[in-house]
Amino acid sequence: MNDNAPQPPSRRSVLRTTAGVAGAGIGLGALGAGHAEAASPEAVAAAAATTEEAARAPRRRGATMAGVPFEGRSTVRVGIVGLGNRGGSMIDLFLALPWVRVVAICDPVREKAERAAAKVVAAGQPSPGLYTNGEHDYENLCERSDLDFVYVATPWELHLAMARSAMLNGKHVGVECPVAMTLPDLWELVDLSEQTRRHCMQLENCCYGRNEMRVLRMAHAGKFGELLHGAGAYNHDLRELMFSPTYYEGPWRRIWHTKLRGDLYPNHGFGPVANYMDVNRGDRAVSISSFGTPALGLAEYRAKEMPPGDPSWKESYIGADRTVSLVQTEKGRVIRLEHDVSTPHPYSRINSLGGTLGVFEDFPARIYVEPDHKGHQWGDFAEYATEFDHWLWKEHANPPGGHGGMDYIMTFRLMQCMQLGLVPDFDVYDAATWTAPVPLSHASIKAKGMPLPIPDFTRGEWKKARSGVDSAKPVT
Known part of the structure; x- marks a missing residue:
């Protein structure tokens, strides 16, 4: 393993080549970020033209990062931002x-x-460097010469700048979701990853859930037959947390509901289903059509729970209480995405997959596949654990940490890939694809559900089969 890996291109040279080439696309939506007024025919036509342009890949200025391994190292040195x-x-x-x-x-x-x-220090490591001098001190962290990886867990609007700083300073970077908020920003991350030769990854923990990884292996083994449809969601009642004065550092997450109508958090649902269908690895997402309900939930909660004079009373919410998006793939498959954080309901990511031999549905987990089941009665998903659980879950049956252990499995696997010099399970193309519904769902809702193209961020590499989260256990 090489602890003295070759350095990527200089920050100055990359800045020169990226200036002004963020790529065509939409920001908060070609139809604007205002209230839910009906879109004019002219606005609909503009949205179509703009997103068609965004779907055409800008000229690649660096080789693909698909299939590119990390540089192996005995110790992985991490910086944490947020x-x-x-x-x-x-x-x-x-x-x-x-x-x-x-x-x-x-x-x-x-x-x-x-x-x-x-x-x-309590873990027995030297005291880390502290960067607490204002909103831009992360830039000084990224400039350190003794870092291999930067982890970003900050408000969404900061993700692009922080990922950019990490890559331009020669670090691989992992970003909490969503990785960025506009199509130009997504293209910029793709371009920067290719030019700097640094990986930029969406740290989508739900891809490493035990159920998700089992379904993934079953899908690849043909248990569902030819895949036809899937569904994923982030349906999570966050009203109390979004209005809490202490849970988030300020109202940043709630404020996004005053800016966008669409799906603000598609990654938890999209990532796992994209893996099942080998999106960017033999299939690709080609279009999205989105629909949204009225935005009532946050205002009603505020009226019941927040005192007069609270700063939230100055906010006007436009984010649809529930968004439903239909994604079409190149192979004709359909993926349904949902988002709802503004109304009362139990937590669900839906996590469904169906094919010619049967279907899996989660929350609660249940399965029906032929010839194992008959009589139109759900079967016990746990019966498939021995044969189809991923090797990561067999090795780490009781992982520490939150979200049922998926956070630890994700962290372990990423750091293992960096240590051993392996190809990461997902890359910047997956990050951009899983996040693209944020701006595109907003624009589609404003255009009354008009289908909009999803860019091919891989620039044709999706046609090649390659490894992903369904990884082989490394030989060490």
């Missing part, structure tokens, strides 16, 4: 891996950084 609820818990998982060192941490709230630093 130490709120997510970053503050994920640091424990990095520290649980003996070949990982947390060498730098960043958050403008110094108390959070100091608490995280205490965890590092």
Whole structure:
């Protein structure tokens, strides 16, 4: 393994080649980010023209990153940017891996950084460098010469700048979802990854859920026959948390509901189903058509729970309480995506997959596949664990950390790939594809469900079969 990996192109040279080539696309939507007024025919035509342009890949300025391995190293040195609820818990998982060192941490709230630093020291590692001097101190963290990987867990609008800084300074980067908020920003991340030769990954933990990984292996083994349809969602009642004065650092997540009508968080649902269908690995997502309900839930919750004079009373919510999107793939398959964080309901990611031999549905998990089942009665999904559980779940049957252990499985696997010099399970093309429904669903809803093209971020590489989350156990 090579602990002194060759350096990527210089930050200056990449900045020269990326200036002005973020690519065509839409920002908050070609139809605007305003209220739910009907779109004019002219606006619909403009949306169609703009998104058609966005679907055409800009000229590649670097070789593909599909199938590119990490440089092996005995120790993976990590910097963490953002130490709120997510970053503050994920640091424990990095520290649980003996070949990982947390060498730098960043958050403008110094108390959070100091608490995280205490965890590092308690784990027997040297005290990390602290970067707490304002909103841009992450740039100084990224400039360190003793970092291999930067983990970003901050408000969504900051993801692009932080990922850009990491790659331009020679670091691989993993970003919590969504990876960026506009099509031009997604193209910029793709271009930067290719030019800097650094991986930029959407850290989609749900791809590593035990059920998701079992369904993935069953799909690849042909248990569902020819795949036809799938569904994924983020249906999670967040009203109390979004109005809490302490859970998030400020109202940033709630504010996004004043800007976009569409699916703000498609990755948890889209990522696993895309894996089942080998999207970007033999199939690709080609179009999306989205629909949204009126935006009533947050305002009704505010009226019941928030006192007069609370700053939230100045906000006007336009985000649809529930969005439903239909994604078509090149092979004709259909993926349904849902998003609802504004109304009362139990948690569900739906996580469904169907084919010519049967179907799986989650929350709760149930399965019906021929010839194993008959009489139109659901079967026991647990019966497939022995044969189809992924090797990661067999090796880590009771993983530590949140979300049922999927966070640890994801962290372990990513850090393992970096240590051993393996190809990552997903890459910048997956990050861009799984996030594209954010701006596109907004534009489609504003255009009354008009289908809009999803760019081919791989620039043709999707036609080639390659490895993904259904990975073989490495020989060490």
